[in-house]
Amino acid sequence: MKIVQLANFYTPTSGGLRTTVDELGRGYLDAGHERVLVVPGDAYATEDTPAGRRVTLSSPQFFWSKTYHVLTSRQTCRLLDEEQPDVLEVSDKLSVAWLAPWARRRGVPLVLFSHERIDAILRTRVPDWFPLVALANASNSRLSRRADEIVVTSNFAAAEFARVGATNVSRIPLGVDLDVFRPRLGKSAPGPVKLVTLSRLSGEKNADLAVEALRILCADGVDAELTMIGDGPLRSRIEALADGLPVTFAGHIASRETIASMVGAADIAVFPSPAETFGLALLESLACGTPIVVPSEGAAPELVGDVGSGAVTDGSPMGLARGVRALLTVPEVQRRKAARVTAQRYPWSATIERLLALYSDLTRHEESVNWQAAQRR
Structure with missing residues (x-):
């Protein structure tokens, strides 16, 4: 054929x-x-x-x-x-x-x-x-x-x-490529809670809400930092919004292996977009053993599996922050295993x-x- x-x-x-x-x-x-x-x-x-x-x-x-x-x-x-x-x-x-x-x-x-x-x-x-x-x-x-x-x-x-x-x-x-996107070995090193957002920086993706969620977490005394992977027309605006917060803008990264390494090193991935019709980046995060925080709108909730694999929220900055907090109450080994098991259903x-x-x-x-x-x- x-x-x-x-x-x-x-x-x-x-x-x-x-x-x-x-x-x-x-x-x-x-x-x-x-x-x-x-x-x-x-x-x-x-x-x-x-x-x-x-x-x-x-x-x-x-x-x-x-x-x-x-x-x-x-x-x-x-x-x-x-x-x-x-x-x-x-x-x-x-x-x-x-x-x-x-x-x-x-x-x-x-x-x-x-x-x-x-x-x-x-x-x-x-x-x-x-x-x-x-x-x-x-x-x-x-x-x-x-x-x-x-x-x-x-x-x-x-x-x-x-x-x-x-x-x-x-x-x-x-x-998802379960060989490229796989959990890293060992537990996370002590230090700030590592958040990651993998998204095009455009209006429908709502990436700015991840920054606002980080702001709420920091104001509540949570030692957290955010890495944003991706680029787009709203990058300069989101960079200005993140001024004074522990946010790193990695830009567009072509290497899937590099992305997998960065996402796998994070504790939690935050995906604010309510417009996902599937969410390939979400699935790649799960395959890396990194649980996801998502809004209730869109297809993202369909990818959340066992307890610890993710948190479904109202999509607001406060809701996303609460989702991060909820996942942090789950032991790291359990949430990473739950995330990986969920992704393994999608070869x-x-x-x-x-x-x-x-x-x-x-x-x-x-x-x-x-x-x-x-x-x-």
Whole structure:
């Protein structure tokens, strides 16, 4: 089976989406399939990677961003005609409108991999009066009609499609590399409580709330410090907010091994975002044996497992601080074990197996439809 993936928002700093697309690619290759990834960029390039072949198409910049480019229909469809995929896996919702007609004409199943929930991701970017839910419903209804199948990774992500009565939705959780992200040996050294936040520093992630939670903890006499891993448009504002507090800004870190080491050295990971549709960084923290503090909104609570693996809060700075305090009452060995055991339920192999089974069913169905159409001619 030849699987072609398309991803508009795939860049060296795009975090979870890049990790997901590449891990899936490696899994497809290991299972004996061919994988081609198509992404936009400054100039045309083709490269063989450990996750399969990657083709970069020269593409215009996205209208509101200097970081992202966007695939265009003409050159992308021309490339797809050359590649002749068996399955088209699309990792952004913008391209489905013009990819769906191409896929239907060619008899290729189109699978939308939904990485974000429209109403959650836009909530901080529109005024309160804006009819966001109605807009999301209209968009999701169109997407469900255009795609052969929609893959979501959590109940929270599935809910926006359930609202519009979509029936072509499969819930398949993501996975984690349990070899790279693993607990460090030994107990933590005496000293301050080490907190870590791994997040893009943008509005929907609410990373500033982790700083405010630290402020509350310090004011209450808790000896704690925070390391923020990640970068984004709000970094300077959050740095100003953290002035006078024990906060270290590590910026974007490309090495997954370095991230694993830093997260594994922390006592607790704080994730304030209410918009997570899965939370790959949360799962990576759990795999490192580092319990998580999360808000009750979004998909994050779905990853909290046994006692000590995490704390679900109201998402406010006070709530996050209370979540940290609650986890500190659990013995370190117990909470680190609970976190790791929770992550072990999510190997990438399980994700790959379920996706390939879905793709096999879709291709068989398409072959049957094509055969019946040929018989009627």
